[in-house]
Amino acid sequence: MQQENTGLAGYIRKTFALSETDVRTYSPLTLAFIGDAVFDLVIRxxxxxxxxxxxNKLHKKSSKLVQATAQAELYHLIADQLTEEEAAIYKRGRNAKSFTSAxxxxxxxxxxxxxLEALVGYxxxxxxxxxxxxxxxxQIDKLVSIS
Structure with missing residues (x-):
């Protein structure tokens, strides 16, 4: 499902003349890889x-919200809001066999x-x-409440 290149990813693709790829063909761990960075960037x-x-204070605040425990908590808050397609992407990421652990x-x-990171990446x-x-x-509202 490629959309018009109006977001940051589209702008990056256009600027560097990167070819468009059907994102649904990416492995869930690839989606999680980019999703981790995007989630972190939004929180930061x-x-x-x-x-x-x-x-160091900025790092402590952001670290609380990007760690796996906080991301899992966020997923449970939004699970019932996901579309069928979003839920399928989430499940692919959740079920992926990773060789690392938190x-x-x-x-x-x-x-x-x-x-959740796979969904963010997607x-x-x-x-x-x-x-x-x-x-x-x-998660952002939570951040505001701890500021």
């Missing part, structure tokens, strides 16, 4: 925009977080940033 952007602070989370939380690569932000807004 919000942390920075909440106010200037020493970098430092501070159990296997179930880690797999749930991997599924939404980013298909230029659905507004949908992505709508889904992760509960």
């Amino acid at each position: 952007t919000c942390v920075v925009e909440c106010g200037n602070a020493p970098v 430092k501070n989370a159990g296997i179930i939380e880690y797999r749930t977080a991997t599924g 939404l980013y690569l298909t230029d659905q940033m507004s949908r992505l932000l709508e889904l992760i807004k509960p």
